[in-house]
Amino acid sequence: MLPMPKKIKFNEGEFKLYPNTEIVLHSSCSSKELMAVKLLREDIEKVIAFQLPINKIFGEAFTNSIYIKKLPMAKDAYTLTISSEKIEILGGEAGVFYGIQTLRQIIKTKGRKLKALEIVDEPDFQVRGFYHDVTRGKVPTLDTLKELADRAAFYKINQLQLYVEHTFAFKNHSEVWIGADPLTAEEIIEFDEYCKMRNIELVPSLATFGHLYMALSSYSFNELCEIEESLDKTYSWIDRMDHHTLDVSNSKSIEFVENMLEEFIPLFSSNKFNICCDETFDLGSDKNKELADKVGKGRLYVDFLNKIIVAVKKFDKEVMFWGDIILNYPELLKEIPEDVICLNWNYSPKAEEDKTRIIAESGRQQYVCPGVWGWDKLLNDMNTSFENIKRIVQYGKKYNALGVLNTDWGDYGHVNFLAGSIPGMIYGAALSWNSSCGEDFNDIDKMISQLEYGDGSQEIITLVRSLSEKHAATFLEIVWWKEDKFKDTDLFIKEPKYKERLFRISEEELHRGYNGALEIKDKLLDIYAEIPKEKAVDLQEFYIAAEGIALFNSLYLVIRKYDLNTEINKLVHNPKELAIKLEYWVSDFSRVWRVRNKESELYRVRDTFMQICKWLRSIK
Numbered sequence: 057m058l059p060m061p062k063k064i065k066f067n068e069g070e071f072k073l074y075p076n077t078e079i080v081l082h083s084s085c086s087s088k089e090l091m092a093v094k095l096l097r098e099d100i101e102k103v104i105a106f107q108l109p110i111n112k113i114f115g116e117a118f119t120n121s122i123y124i125k126k127l128p129m130a131k132d133a134y135t136l137t138i139s140s141e142k143i144e145i146l147g148g149e150a151g152v153f154y155g156i157q158t159l160r161q162i163i164k165t166k167g168r169k170l171k172a173l174e175i176v177d178e179p180d181f182q183v184r185g186f187y188h189d190v191t192r193g194k195v196p197t198l199d200t201l202k203e204l205a206d207r208a209a210f211y212k213i214n215q216l217q218l219y220v221e222h223t224f225a226f227k228n229h230s231e232v233w234i235g236a237d238p239l240t241a242e243e244i245i246e247f248d249e250y251c252k253m254r255n256i257e258l259v260p261s262l263a264t265f266g267h268l269y270m271a272l273s274s275y276s277f278n279e280l281c282e283i284e285e286s287l288d289k290t291y292s293w294i295d296r297m298d299h300h301t302l303d304v305s306n307s308k309s310i311e312f313v314e315n316m317l318e319e320f321i322p323l324f325s326s327n328k329f330n331i332c333c334d335e336t337f338d339l340g341s342d343k344n345k346e347l348a349d350k351v352g353k354g355r356l357y358v359d360f361l362n363k364i365i366v367a368v369k370k371f372d373k374e375v376m377f378w379g380d381i382i383l384n385y386p387e388l389l390k391e392i393p394e395d396v397i398c399l400n401w402n403y404s405p406k407a408e409e410d411k412t413r414i415i416a417e418s419g420r421q422q423y424v425c426p427g428v429w430g431w432d433k434l435l436n437d438m439n440t441s442f443e444n445i446k447r448i449v450q451y452g453k454k455y456n457a458l459g460v461l462n463t464d465w466g467d468y469g470h471v472n473f474l475a476g477s478i479p480g481m482i483y484g485a486a487l488s489w490n491s492s493c494g495e496d497f498n499d500i501d502k503m504i505s506q507l508e509y510g511d512g513s514q515e516i517i518t519l520v521r522s523l524s525e526k527h528a529a530t531f532l533e534i535v536w537w538k539e540d541k542f543k544d545t546d547l548f549i550k551e552p553k554y555k556e557r558l559f560r561i562s563e564e565e566l567h568r569g570y571n572g573a574l575e576i577k578d579k580l581l582d583i584y585a586e587i588p589k590e591k592a593v594d595l596q597e598f599y600i601a602a603e604g605i606a607l608f609n610s611l612y613l614v615i616r617k618y619d620l621n622t623e624i625n626k627l628v629h630n631p632k633e634l635a636i637k638l639e640y641w642v643s644d645f646s647r648v649w650r651v652r653n654k655e656s657e658l659y660r661v662r663d664t665f666m667q668i669c670k671w672l673r674s675i676k
């Protein structure tokens with residue numbers, strides 16, 4: 057079971073499911089519980105081939121039934137009792153829903169014969185969240201968002217946030233979102249209701265200070281940018297990650313934010329709002345440099361941050377923001393209202409606890425925020441992710457954090473597929489419910505393989521973890537090289553760290569990665585026949601990632617030999633042969649992208665590889 061229950065006691069005997077077993081809701085239950093038991097019934101039908109009847113009564117449980125009743129207990133707490141006569145789930149407002157998810161997991165792994173047991177369970181953290189990037193190049197369809205909510209709820213996640221910069225269709229912002237296939241108001245309203253039925257709070261999250269590249273490089277809003285002459289520059293993935301920040305001295309900047317808030321906030325039923333305000337790299341670097349030199353960048357930051365907080369509180373919302381910038385000026389934490397929640401992110405597998413301690417000592421509430429490590433690459437780095445999640449959750453427990461918000465970013469075009477983030481999402485869910493479990497990653501991989509994919513061999517996630525280790529050259533290195541070579545940026549001169557990283561990957565690593573990825577790709581096809589067909593898209597995404605990882609490693613050998621002037625003993629493919637293979641791969645990648653996502657900014661990924669393939673063909 058994931059999450060593992062806090063207390064579980066096994067007893068003698070077993071309960072057997074029969075076609076005449078009845079699912080019985082107590083009259084205290086609502087439409088949420090009805091939706092949940094219908095999912096439970098679907099799981100049981102896969103086991104016994106019959107659809108169980110559903111009933112609702114005033115009284116107590118009777119034999120040969122699955123009985124569900126709400127009680128006045130802690131909101132997320134529940135008990136699950138399986139005896140030879142009946143199954144009984146008792147819980148708080150959300151607890152009965154979570155008890156049903158636990159029973160579903162037991163049935164998925166044990167079938168119709170369920171060992172007698174008693175479970176007493178409640179979470180370590182009040183908030184167990186997942187943060188999903190829908191901005192950096194890939195916008196999911198509404199069906200995909202609903203799929204994400206279903207998968208999250210199954211593992212007792214109770215908060216989702218979608219990261220938005222330019223991917224919502226704000227009125228009068230068409231110049232900003234026209235190339236992004238944005239989310240619409242109707243889609244958000246419908247998704248918000250869908251989440252509520254699954255005990256998930258959909259919290260709005262909107263860039264309101266930094267990371268406004270698309271808006272602040274537009275004709276309509278470029279005057280609000282800290283950087284002069286932000287208009288008419290060639291698009292750059294690196295620049296979009298690092299720029300642009302609002303001009304805090306321009307009175308129109310807060311008006312711009314307020315107008316977005318007024319349109320965005322009403323779409324969500326949540327009483328919370330994430331204003332982001334992270335990575336304001338340009339703050340005080342151009343238009344406000346003189347002012348920053350006089351009063352300090354920290355002062356510029358906290359004063360404008362507080363303006364945004366005031367704007368959101370006008371809508372009677374609880375404010376949260378990313379804490380990376382304010383933690384550079386811990387003495388200014390006291391100037392932020394005490395009821396604001398700090399989102400304390402750190403993605404290092406060796407993260408220290410000092411920032412968590414500083415926020416706790418300031419008296420501010422915080423969520424601790426690890427990451428699933430899928431950004432910049434085709435497949436998530438599971439080893440780094442799991443180490444990071446384990447460590448950050450422990451700090452959250454030690455310093456009484458209000459919640460865990462596990463993050464899933466899509467830097468540099470969001471080439472990473474959703475399937476690669478699912479293991480990290482599940483692991484984060486497991487630890488944010490029961491932080492004392494999950495030490496053995498091998499065991500976790502086996503449980504995810506069986507629970508999420510019905511994989512009797514319990515092998516698929518072990519293969520995915522191994523595949524992630526083969527990604528010697530990632531999309532990050534390719535983007536850095538490509539933008540330095542084909543854009544007039546002098547990137548390697550301005551930022552030597554970029555060039556230094558490009559030379560760290562050895563020829564041996566690249567060949568090992570290429571061969572290992574192809575071997576795993578073949579094994580993934582062997583597993584396909586064993587998993588439920590509704591998980592086929594995940595397998596396709598893993599397969600395309602495996603093929604891409606192999607080709608990226610091959611491409612990087614060519615880059616090292618023909619452009620970085622490094623001695624390479626052996627190429628996997630000659631340049632022209634590689635161009636053909638990459639073009640076919642991009643075609644397959646595009647097809648799989650479109651299964652779960654809107655067209656969004658797929659064209660940017662495609663254009664990147666068209667340019668690279670043109671270069672490959674030019675090599676003599």
